[in-house]
Amino acid sequence: MTASLHERLRAALGADAVKTSPEDLAVYAFDAYTDGRLPSAVVIPADTRAVSAAVKIAREFHEPIIARGAGTGLCGGAVPIVGGVVISFARMHRLLELDVANRRARVQPGLVNLHLSEQAASSGLFYAPDPASQRSSTIGGNIATNAGGPHCLSYGTTVNHVLALEVVDEWGEVFTTDVDDAGYDLTAALVGSEGTLGIVTSAWVKLLRVPEAVRVWLAAFGDIESASEAVSGIIAAGIVPTALEMMDAVIVKAVEAAFHAGYPTDAAAVLLIENAGFEDEMQACESAIESIVRSHGALSWRAARTPAERDALWAGRKGAAGATGRIAPNYYMQDVCVPRSTLPKALRAVESAAMENDIVVGNVFHAGDGNLHPMLMYDKRDARQVGAVLATGDAILRAAIDLGGTISGEHGVGYEKREAMTRVYTTDDLAVMARVRDVFDPQRSLNPEKIFPSGMRCEELGPVR
């Protein structure tokens, strides 16, 4: 059976586009969260037709189909939980069309996020969603998870930047969507569906103009509450900066040791604030933000004066996760979103959950959006620590839900959080989502065992009344 699956795939896609050796397959069994089973095969198609052919063959063999970008996902979204055929987009990584006049680009799903902005830069344009993984994560993966990033505070998440999609469906047929088409907004339904409704093979995305002026500021605080209140103060003043990021003492120390970014290591919290716009208004904006953070007791205030200084401040933020290697060999990053005004409560809940379980926690997150990323430090060789991290992560989810928040702000549900879906949605809510799945993937062959809780069987999923 397996041999003929491999033969069929090789015949259709070419031998070099099909991987079958256990060593090769092992590379595709995991993502940044967890590992699953070895896939039956990995295909690396060069174009939409090859994707379509691979899906048709996988179907004949009743193999699940798992689309995969760079595998940087943090919730097991790209992991073949029950095996299957993994479709890697490593070869479909090109910028197909750069339409400068209409500020948009058509890209293949394997294009690395940052590469798009780099290639658009000479035309004065950039792609706004910027997940921390943007140096390696792909636009296709970003679309699957509706990825966010620091700059989504003012620019919005991936869904606001996708204009049209080309999709291969469960049967291997190609269809297209466009936000300007008549009919249902299938683009919106597909973005964030984590590969369970179709496989995106190309996308038109919106590009924005590179701003004329960019300023970055750093404010340090003696406690996390003051920093949180300063965030609310900035928003209340009618200023929505392009980014408003917070880091606590644990992260600041780790980052400073790793990057020497110039963060004040005696602070309990620092805010990294960026605003983009025009020189004409930047000075007034700077003064307004400075006076707000000072009125909330900022210990220090720094404005990056040169692009190099700006990059240094950002380098600390973007490298925060990696820098925690100095604290513990492993980290688990939780992702919850709460109403912005509940940030101090949420952070206290994070701290007490970590303390109860004797786990070191560092916070580095999108404060402007209320999107927390507590990083739980541990050593995965120590079973006690592993258990403690899971318990802490769960307590953080509970706290976020109690505060009116949600179980994932930008990383997705994947395999990790599917059981938690029942905590924020009723059976009816989930049944409605399942109706969409029924139309696009009735056999549940696209990325199975993701998003929907395992206990949810078809018969429970809202038979048509």
Added chain:
Amino acid sequence: MIPQAVERIVPDSVEELCALLARCDAAGTKIVVAGGETLRGMGSPPSGHELVLQTTALRRIVSYRPADLTIAVQSGATLKSLATRMKREGQFVPFDAPKPAHATIGGTLAAGWAGPRRHRYGRPRDLLVGSTIALADGTLAHAGGIVAKNVAGYDMSRLYVGSFGTLGVLLQANFKTLPLPPVARAFIAPLPEATRSRAIAHVRALAVEPSVAAWIEGFTGLQGDDGLEGRLFLLFEGTQALIERATRDLRSALGRAGVPETSIVDERARDLFDRFVDASISTVADRSMTYRIAATPDRVEACAIEARDHVRRFALDADVIADVMNGDVIVRASRRDTRDLALKFQVLDDALHAVEPRARVIAGDHPMRPALRVWGDEPNAIERMRALKARFDPRATLNPGRFVGGI
């Protein structure tokens, strides 16, 4: 458009509405869902229904936390009531839909209305973070939440936007709000044909982007002049410092294009904007048909000219708005003399779709409307859309025949 003989029910509570839906669905009673009925000129007129269910009594602001930049509102609330409340906190949501005193949140979302400031602030759906819907059988379903970002499960809320109430009845919508720009300044300039292309190109290249930039021909009620030469209408929003910069840049850009004069409207800039938005669906009694053609910004001028010339070729009066930032062309065809009007609308329908397949009717009460391609060409994924409808509303209880492809 909706016959008045049909019974109309305006439920006072969500429970009442759901119970009514359940009863109708079980009995096979077809329902039209209505909000303020301001956009009833969009899409196909409903047919074969026995009941109109109007959401206008469900108009409560469920929660508004200005510090969180979120608002949750029942679908029957008017755009104006919401805007008035948010304005007190210096915030807004850019619905940009006509007749805001009557238009409801639910209706505006259901119609998928996307206005002229969307290049700057996004579409209403971009700011929608959660929803509550009643399915055809009366079941309530929630999606998303009242937080800025949420990727827990499918983005059902955005799927309901533009669905014309054919998947369920939207009961509540949760939005991210935006800070209201402190200053608005409008500009009106005559746009002689010789200067037009260059002026439009210069406007699109401005560093400080206008919130609205449109070339308008006709729609004489809009400014009160004769409109023969066409006009440029611009709205800038931001801080005073930014507006001053924009003003300098604009004057220089239009001067270079040869535009003879530019007048500034400050105090009534937002009123003018409201009238501009209203114009897009204004009708000439039942003798007009208005299309919205989705072009790209770089083709908008050519597309507007082509559409206008087609209208004139059939001896109809043409009013045109070309949204140079988003690429929309709004073209209204009308005629005082009703002879042969039905036939003219029919041939014009073909001609406009030849200009751009994505040409949709957004206003017009002429009896010919059901025979026109009011949705433009059918979308590529139409069969999947039919399957979605069948899965959500298997008895086709909601808004029968209202949507694309007979959905």
